[in-house]
Amino acid sequence: MKIAVTGATGFIGKELTQFFLEKGYEVVGISRTSNSTQQPAVPFITWEKLESQPTLLENVDAIVNLAGESIDQRWTKTAKERILGSRLTVAERLKHVVSQLGQKPKVLVNASGISIYGISETETFDENSPACITDFLASVVEKWEEAVDQIPIDRTVKLRIGVVLGNRGGAYPKMILPYKWGVGGRVGSGRQWLSWIHIEDMVRLIEFCINNENIEGPVNATAPNPVTNDQFGRTVAQILKRPHWFPVPAALMKLIFGELSVLLLEGQRVIPKKLLDHGFQFYYPTILDAVKDLYRCEREN
Numbered sequence: 001m002k003i004a005v006t007g008a009t010g011f012i013g014k015e016l017t018q019f020f021l022e023k024g025y026e027v028v029g030i031s032r033t034s035n036s037t038q039q040p041a042v043p044f045i046t047w048e049k050l051e052s053q054p055t056l057l058e059n060v061d062a063i064v065n066l067a068g069e070s071i072d073q074r075w076t077k078t079a080k081e082r083i084l085g086s087r088l089t090v091a092e093r094l095k096h097v098v099s100q101l102g103q104k105p106k107v108l109v110n111a112s113g114i115s116i117y118g119i120s121e122t123e124t125f126d127e128n129s130p131a132c133i134t135d136f137l138a139s140v141v142e143k144w145e146e147a148v149d150q151i152p153i154d155r156t157v158k159l160r161i162g163v164v165l166g167n168r169g170g171a172y173p174k175m176i177l178p179y180k181w182g183v184g185g186r187v188g189s190g191r192q193w194l195s196w197i198h199i200e201d202m203v204r205l206i207e208f209c210i211n212n213e214n215i216e217g218p219v220n221a222t223a224p225n226p227v228t229n230d231q232f233g234r235t236v237a238q239i240l241k242r243p244h245w246f247p248v249p250a251a252l253m254k255l256i257f258g259e260l261s262v263l264l265l266e267g268q269r270v271i272p273k274k275l276l277d278h279g280f281q282f283y284y285p286t287i288l289d290a291v292k293d294l295y296r297c298e299r300e301n
């Protein structure tokens with residue numbers, strides 16, 4: 001099977017590509033740049049080349065679209081434009097390329113986010129929950145999903161991804177840093193939900209969605225046991241054998257991170273109903289399993 005991956009150079013993309021190669025899939029990356037030293041070590045096509053030669057995707061069975069400007073930056077007006085604009089542009093480019101193909105890929109697995117469900121300390125959300133667009137990120141995700149629906153591929157999976165926990169990128173190394181320094185503690189009230197997923201389950205579930213023809217539409221890419229910020233911190237402290245005593249006030253987070261602080265101060269409890277209904281087996285169903293494994297991997301490397 002041949003799979004095209006956009007954003008293959010990113011945190012999830014690199015791990016996914018490595019996983020696909022180990023499983024014997026043929027992978028081609030689609031990127032803004034192309035050079036022989038680019039990681040991961042797969043052939044890359046630039047967006048410009050693909051637009052002039054759409055047939056380069058002619059024999060591709062699946063597309064995984066992970067590309068988009070990082071949200072991990074201060075959300076100035078121009079940053080917000082890049083965060084939304086990059087995702088809409090990528091969707092538009094894929095639409096343009098795929099519509100010119102005689103033989104189209106059978107499935108598109110596209111990244112999306114759980115912020116589409118809104119913020120709550122009391123509710124639980126699954127794929128049947130309505131969208132609740134109350135902030136910038138939720139509106140990005142809503143427009144992103146709408147744009148992806150325009151790409152003419154028969155089966156589209158919209159992965160509403162939670163916070164992906166891995167040692168080689170994403171939020172986790174930053175989240176545990178205060179614990180390594182001995183000044184870990186809850187952030188804000190500590191009651192905000194963290195719907196997370198271990199990177200290994202993340203890449204496995206992408207393969208599961210590609211191969212399971214009955215799965216389509218929104219799919220929550222989160223572990224079955226979300227935790228509060230306080231529970232997360234206590235688990236990290238327990239495994240790293242460091243204190244959990246230094247609460248960080250919400251006001252300080254807002255001062256340092258501006259609007260981006262919502263990612264740490266607010267959250268939603270999301271359950272991966274569709275994956276569970278289709279029999280997906282999580283290797284890391286609890287936060288204790290995940291943090292233990294990440295700690296072990298870090299010590300071994």
Ligand code: NDP
Binds near residue numbers: 086161169
């Ligand atoms: P990264 O930021 O690590 O990688 C994203 C990739 O997108 C980059 O490698 C880059 O590829 C491409 N990219 C970056 N900026 C732009 C731009 N302005 N225009 C077009 N392409 C761009 O992201 P992750 O791997 O962490 O996440 C993958 C996707 O999943 C993202 O869209 C993210 O929003 C979403 N997601 C991730 C979560 C997480 O916890 N990591 C949680 C929820 C959603 P190149 O340079 O090769 O073009």
